[in-house]
Amino acid sequence: MIGSKIFNIIDIRNKYYNDLVMTTEVRTTEAAFLLNISTGRLRILLQQNRVVGAYKFERFWMIPLNSRGVPEITSGRRGPQGTWNKAERTGNTFVHVLRKTIDYNRDNKTSHPAIAVKVGGKKDYCHALKINGPCQIVYQPHQPNNSQAGGARLWIEVEPQHIVERIYFSDGDYGPPPEVTQQRQKKKEKSKKSSQKKCLRKSKKKS
Template identity: 45%
Template sequence: MMFVSTTEAASLLSISTQRVRILLKEGRIQGARKINNRVWVIPLHQGMPRIHRRRKGPKPRWSSHKRCGKNTVHFNRNHIDRNKNKQNSDLTILSVKEGSSNLATGHEAEIHGPCRIVYQPEKPHSCGATVWIETLAAVTMVDYQEGVLKIDNKWALTDE
């Protein structure tokens, strides 16, 4: 089970961080806990926080469908084999994807937050990978030729 912060939950629900805090104060986000009386951690159920509805008032306007806001880090086995056989020692072996779109490739990846490593040989990823890393956090990708690229779950910024 993955946990997110109030900012990440707000991004997933397409509401403000303040609204998430109000829902937390009312006890409407299922499974949310406060750590050290300071930081909220919110569990995800099928990629989204679960929110209890009220009996009165308008219906909520947040999106209830699962967004693909998570980044997945893939390992390119073909490039690893080619680099090992010295056919081309500079091929990038890591790629960061959001859904099916490739955001960046590189030689090193730094994940700035919680992540999980997934191994599913019976149900491979859409690209055919059986091992990958999933995260909602930002990822810094280092390519030895291109430089540093920081991937967030909403946009990509080039660091110089």
């Protein structure tokens, strides 16, 4: 009896995702979720006619799924290769709040995105989130999550079958938040200094 109950719970959790993947067409929100990109980015791809087989039905975009259960995106003529998801989602979504960005926005009257969303190796930033399904809040005061939540000790974790819709302020600031930019700059400076030290050591050895 216990075993059957466990399987029933798993079936219920996976039902929505399986139904989503088994359908032949989805709308914009579901397609963005499957691709692990924002709806805004997907709309740009739709405007560029890069979503294979997409068409408008009344006011809504209808987007077909390929054999892997995700929308097919054609490569662009210029720029780097797209980082959207090309296969079925398997990893959990990790969400954490950027406290320093909240303080920065308050002090500087800005509206940088203060929510970090990570799926696999890809991280994105947004102003708000809509989680369509259950999730859990994890708190590890002495074990920060460095691998998935940017060193956060408190984060939200969502299983892959549940849609996490990213929302952006129409009048908000975009791009990486200030604290992320600062962290990247520090890493660059640190690597630059270490490379300079290595060069000095090599030159000393030669002399």
